[in-house]
Amino acid sequence: MGAAVIVGASHAGVQAALSLRQSGWQDEIVLFSAETDHPYHRPPLSKAFLAGEKDAGQILLRSPDLYRDQQIDLRLGEPVEAIDRAGRFVTSKSGRQPYSTLLLATGSRARRLAAPGADLDGVFTLRSLRDSRAIKDALAAAGSVVIVGGGFIGLEVASTSAKLGRKTTVLEALPTLLSRALPPAVGDFLRSYHEGKGVRFRFGAQVAGFEGEGGRLRAVRLADGSTIAADMALVGIGGEADLDLAKDLGLRLSAGGIEVDAHGRTSAEGIYAMGDVAGFQNAFAPASMRLESVQNAVDQAKAAAAHICGGDAGLTAVPWFWTDQYDLKVQMAGIGRPGAVEILRGDPSTGAFTLLQLVDGRLIAAHSVNRAADHMMARRLIAERVPIDVAAAADAATPLAKAVLAEATTSRMATAGP
Amino acid sequence: MSESVTIIFEKRDGERIEVAARTGASVMETAVVNNVAGIEAECGGSCICATCHVYCDHVADGVLDEMSPIEDDMLDLAAAERRPSSRLSCQIRVGPALDRAVFVIPEAQF
Structure with a gap:
């Protein structure tokens, strides 16, 4: 056999490690994480953690002891730097780690806005616990908050911001909220609800740039020339698969992610992918797509682990998602x-x-x-x-x-x- | 008032696991942090997935927080049989009154 190496230790990677053990994987399991925090639930980052209702200890995916108990070699703060497909090893700061099976769970990252001033202090994207801590601090000190993008992350942060009493404005490029994910009736309901809580919306709004003073954000400028004062801005315009490592492996891609089948298999023997980074034709979806959800990450990881250990049950789950606002x-x-x-x-x-x-x-x-x-x-x-x-x-x-x-x-x- | 109380989880085979619980945390978080098998909590405590179901037959009356309508609905469709003592452990906050309370883990969460 040889080691199972998992790249990425969020919902998908951690579940894959645990499911491999549960499915009888006898050999080494090495779980690489670029982050220094113990693996944690991501949904609370825009909700309960951001609002101060839960602390970092309350959003851990598992107890830190569990990895040791399950003989999962969790390497925090140790990003994989390269993958050698022919030689079947990955490289990190500790050197080469050979693998017999490679699991790619690198996830997605927040898309950034290519606008002048996007690097000013006070302009954020939200993906990691580290991001959420920084946004939490900024929210505590902000008077006016601008959210760029009326998607799930944007609306969740808007609800937290409004609950904290901040003057909150959501900018959406399209005429309705969440139009890619939800029917207009649901988006319109959420809009009214947010407006009832004091959130303002600007539809058809294009950000032309961020204006600052001494390196700090002061206002968001729109394409129509108007400006909105802001001490803090959150850019929530979607995610993209993190393909930095995978792009040179020659793997087939699908829907902007790594193509996988119902067992999590990529086009390369011995390499699996799961979670946000995987593009997949779910039996209940009209086309191949990347599903950015906890449920999909967990279920794909379970299916892949089962297949690696000789099982045959592929993924058949109905996708589901949730968002909490107010x-x-x-x-x-x-x-x-x-x-x-x-x-x-x-x-x-x-x-x-x-x-x-x-x-x-x-x-x-x-x-x-x-x-x-x-x-x-x-x-x-x-x-x-x-x-x-x-x-x-x-x-x-x-x-x-x-x-x-x-x-x-x-x-x-x-x-x-x- | 002590910062920590003892919570007991009873597995299906009757084995009891005693763990230290931090007051203010949920019973679900207590189970997860202590690696208690059978509490899945896939959604992390948002009352969304019904995979942290427990039976509270051995918990004294009146010490649990009230059930919300959403928890009530979710429990109707939990994987294991719903009983009068069924709760979602993510919705139960640990306080001094829960010291040595016993929560029974159902046979399935999915």
């Missing part, structure tokens, strides 16, 4: 697509509703606001691809489980389960 719990199951039939369950003005999307009479996606039961049931119904009774599904008082067409009930009961 007291709203927004949960998304499946991958929505334009042109799907939309069914609204519940009244958005009450602050709790689910927007279902159907294709060919079957549920393909559900976007829930404060309707957790709908979300959990939708994950099952999407997985089972059962025909949906539209009238029952539109009645928020009827449990979603009862919105399955009668002739499908028998098979659903047979296949439903934990």
Whole structure:
């Protein structure tokens, strides 16, 4: 055999290491992390950690002792510098580390804005715990905050900023929020909710540059010539796969990531990829895509570890995501697509509703606001691809489980389960 | 008031694991930090995934925080059977009243 080397120790890399052990991997496991912090949950970085509701000790993925107990050689602060595919070794500051199997879990990084002044103090992107600490400090001292990008990270930071009483403005280049990820009805609901909390929005806004004084941000200048005063700006315009190491390996790419199959296999024998860096044709997605989510990272890592240890069960999970903003719990199951039939369950003005999307009479996606039961049931119904009774599904008082067409009930009961 | 209390997790086979818990942390965080198997907590404590389900039969009445409607909904669809004593451990905060409380781990979280 020989060592399993995992590059990247976030949700995907850590899960891969633990699952390899659980699946019976006997040999060395070396887990490289460029970061010096013990592996941690990323979602709280824009929410509970940023708001001061949780400290770094409360967002650890696992106990630091666990890696030792499981004989996982966690190398913190030790980025992999190069990969030699022919020689089957990686190079870090400790020298060469041979591998029999290589797992690439390098994740994604925040896209940066190519605008003048983007390097001023007070202009941030958010990806790591280190970023979040810096933003937290800046938020504490800021009067005015500008968020560039009305996506998930931007809106989560906006909600934290507004809760702290900062004057908060969100700039969005498109006419609606989250238009790539969510149907307009959900984006419009979130916009109204944020506005009710005092957040201002500028749609169709293009950032021309950041203006500073003595190296510190003072204002954000828009393409229309207007400026918005800002002590702090967060650029949340999406992520891109971190392919720095992989790009010279000759691996096939897909959807901007490393192409993998349901077992996490790349185009090269003995090399797997998982998490944000992987491009994959999920069985419930209309096309190959990179899914930047905890669920996808964990499930892809489990599937890869199982395959490495001789198992055959590939990834079949329905993708799901969530975002917390204020007291709203927004949960998304499946991958929505334009042109799907939309069914609204519940009244958005009450602050709790689910927007279902159907294709060919079957549920393909559900976007829930404060309707957790709908979300959990939708994950099952999407997985089972059962025909949906539209009238029952539109009645928020009827449990979603009862919105399955009668002739499908028998098979659903047979296949439903934990 | 001590900074730390003892929390007990009971595995399915009846084995009990005693761990030190920091007051203010959640029961889920206590389990994760102490490597208690069977508490998955995939979402990290956002009340989103229902994989930190526990049974609280051995916990005294009135010492647990109230259940939110969202936790209630999530528990309906947890992988293991829901019982009257079911809770999501990410929603239970550790305080002095929980000293030596026993939380039973269900047979499945997925």
